[in-house]
Amino acid sequence: MSINLNGYNVLITGGSSGMGYEMTKTLLSHGATVVIAARNKEKLDKAYETLNSEENDVYAIQMDVTDEESISKASDWYQEKFDHLDLLINNAGVGGNIKGLEEYRKSGQFFDIPTSAFNLIFDTNVLGYFLVSKAFAPMMIKQGKGQIIYTSTSTETMTRKGMVPYGPSKSAGEAMSDVLSKELQDQGVMVNVICPGGFTRTPLATPDMIEFFKKNNMPILEPTVLNRPILFLASKDAQNITGEKVIGSKFDEFLSDHNIKLDY
Numbered sequence: 635m636s637i638n639l640n641g642y643n644v645l646i647t648g649g650s651s652g653m654g655y656e657m658t659k660t661l662l663s664h665g666a667t668v669v670i671a672a673r674n675k676e677k678l679d680k681a682y683e684t685l686n687s688e689e690n691d692v693y694a695i696q697m698d699v700t701d702e703e704s705i706s707k708a709s710d711w712y713q714e715k716f717d718h719l720d721l722l723i724n725n726a727g728v729g730g731n732i733k734g735l736e737e738y739r740k741s742g743q744f745f746d747i748p749t750s751a752f753n754l755i756f757d758t759n760v761l762g763y764f765l766v767s768k769a770f771a772p773m774m775i776k777q778g779k780g781q782i783i784y785t786s787t788s789t790e791t792m793t794r795k796g797m798v799p800y801g802p803s804k805s806a807g808e809a810m811s812d813v814l815s816k817e818l819q820d821q822g823v824m825v826n827v828i829c830p831g832g833f834t835r836t837p838l839a840t841p842d843m844i845e846f847f848k849k850n851n852m853p854i855l856e857p858t859v860l861n862r863p864i865l866f867l868a869s870k871d872a873q874n875i876t877g878e879k880v881i882g883s884k885f886d887e888f889l890s891d892h893n894i895k896l897d898y
């Protein structure tokens with residue numbers, strides 16, 4: 635069965651790099667219209683130019699998920715251009731790659747984390763999810779259908795030593811997803827969580843983290859790990875799926891647990 639996403643509109647935050655970029659590529663290749671959003675204009679333009687082609691219906695909008703005004707401008711732009719939104723992927727995230735965490739990465743002591751770094755991670759991974767969903771969910775409610783997805787991390791990462799405040803931020807995002815799924819289900823809006831299922835080779839992974847994983851023979855996933863899950867969640871096969879966490883590296887287990895057979 636091939637998936638046809640013609641007329642299916644997606645907005646993905648953090649679509650300019652890593653897993654967001656790969657998910658965008660796969661959604662576009664199945665006919666979806668995809669808007670990628672991120673802060674850095676140069677990176678965003680480069681991603682847009684690479685993705686843009688006669689076959690791909692792609693758009694790019696500069697948006698900082700921590701800044702309500704920037705989100706409001708992006709939302710106005712979106713609603714002028716498009717009359718519906720099928721899928722919002724809250725994928726923008728920051729972690730150990732931000733400035734200020736160098737000392738913590740060496741010492742492994744949470745009190746070496748500058749409060750500004752703690753705030754930036756929570757602002758992006760939790761507040762950003764709330765603000766973007768707050769701006770775009772009403773459009774979905776009006777349509778009576780849609781889906782919101784949050785990119786999280788595995789439970790092991792959430793609680794591993796050295797994971798303050800990234801792990802706790804994703805745990806807050808997952809708890810919020812659970813609440814939203816219950817609040818929005820009766821209005822036709824599904825809310826799900828995706829995560830790669832382990833450390834993934836993207837710009838978020840710093841060279842010293844990659845080195846650590848290699849040295850300890852720990853697996854490193856590729857940024858395409860969420861491509862099958864996102865296609866599934868965008869497809870009609872998933873129209874009643876809500877309140878779920880879909881793990882990229884364990885996607886086949888998820889399918890068999892739910893008695894779902896796919897040929898993609």
Ligand SMILES: NC(=O)c1ccc[n+]([C@@H]2O[C@H](COP(=O)([O-])OP(=O)(O)OC[C@H]3O[C@@H](n4cnc5c(N)ncnc54)[C@H](OP(=O)(O)O)[C@@H]3O)[C@@H](O)[C@H]2O)c1
Nearest residue numbers: 648650651652653672673674698699726727833834836838
């Ligand atoms: N890599 C891993 O091992 C791993 C594991 C589990 C979960 N994740 C999660 O997967 C998601 C994607 O990350 P990735 O690994 O693919 O890393 P990535 O390549 O660094 O992608 C992060 C994206 O988020 C954007 N972004 C960051 N802050 C933003 C903001 N304030 N407003 C708008 N966009 C913002 C970045 O663009 P700009 O910087 O230009 O804004 C970039 O496009 C994140 O939520 C991350 O926490 C990653």
